[in-house]
Amino acid sequence: MSEAGNGVRLGDVWREACQRIDRLDARLLIEHVCGCTRTDLIAHPERLLTPEQAQRLAELLARREAGEPLAYLTGSAWFYDREFAVTPDVLIPRPDTEVLVDQALERTQKLSVPRIVDLGTGSGIVAIMLAKLCPQASVTAVDISPASLAVARANAARHGVDVRFLEGDWYAPLGDERFDLIVSNPPYVVDGDPHLQLNGLPFEPQHALTDGVAGGDGLACIRILIDGAPAHLRPGGWLLIEHGYDQAVKVRELLRARGFAGVDSWRDGADIERVSGGHL
Incomplete structure (x- = not known):
């Protein structure tokens, strides 16, 4: 040039x-x-x-x-056949997460006005798609990062949906509120995993990829989500969590140990167990 x-x-x-x-x-x-x-x-x-x-x-x-990802250079990425704004403050949407939306939608079909909360919303793709595809739902999205919430709010306006955004750490901003459905795509990559140096991942926000626990198993944030869920779910309410390719068995064990029923895992488009969940 x-x-x-x-x-x-x-x-x-x-x-x-x-x-x-x-x-x-x-x-x-x-x-x-x-x-x-x-x-x-x-x-x-x-x-x-x-x-x-x-x-x-x-x-x-x-x-x-x-090596900088294309999505950060163009400022946008596609998810669920829709275009979303992205910045280096948020993870780039991936097709893996579509199964989280699919399973969430399946559990809202019999509810007249489902209350849904998306914890660690990032760019807002999950909360926004749920609000878009389940317009009768009341959707809340939480993130600890003001910069991420700014991106998510812009995406919600872009797609014409009403989502309540709250700033804070996991359940902290919710008080004693209860929901029919809790969904989350939390950090779950093991700290120090060599994959973090590949495929443009060094350019993505590391706090959204890994829990930062040296020598841990990548499940620290997932444990917080599972332990706190019973206090924020209505009777029969569901918790759905995206996780790593090799974490499904352990996540199911954690769910059962916390008293969840109907515990199961669901596969993404690559036939990998990507989302696990259960209900009270």
Whole structure:
């Protein structure tokens, strides 16, 4: 991108970008910066970038080369076939979490006005999708991070749903409120896990990935959720928790030990036990 500002052609930028990063990522970055389409790349390679576009694209290509996730560069990611704003203050949505929404929706079908709380909401994707797909529900979302809540509120406005957002640590902001359904995608990666250095994870908020307990099993936050749930669930209410690929057995044990019934686990699109839960 050494010609930035000197009339760089779209086709030249496209070829150089494809040599430096993944071809799809290159196309999406160019479309994001230049406001063009895939058809434009093919049909109008002679189109000139503005100096500002060339400079911005050069910066984003360098950041992508360094491993920064595409979602942070474009400011958005897709979940449940809908686009959500993301920043480095929140985790990037992943398809794994869709099973959490699916199972939650299944448990709201027989309730006229279900009360739902999403603990550790991050970008708000779970709470927002539940409010969107179960419009009769009363949905609350909690997060300890003001920056995360700002992103979640913006996403709720973007998708036109009414979600109550509260700042605080897990159950702390809820007082003595009780709900029909508690859902959460908490930090569950074991502190120091080598996977934390792969696939762009070093750029994501570490406090949202790991509980930070050195030498732990990654279940510290899950234990808090399970131990505190009975005080905040209505009779028959459900707790659903997303967890790691190898944690289902232990999470089921913790649920049963706390007196939950109907304990089970559900698999994500990769056939991995991704969500476990039970009811009072």
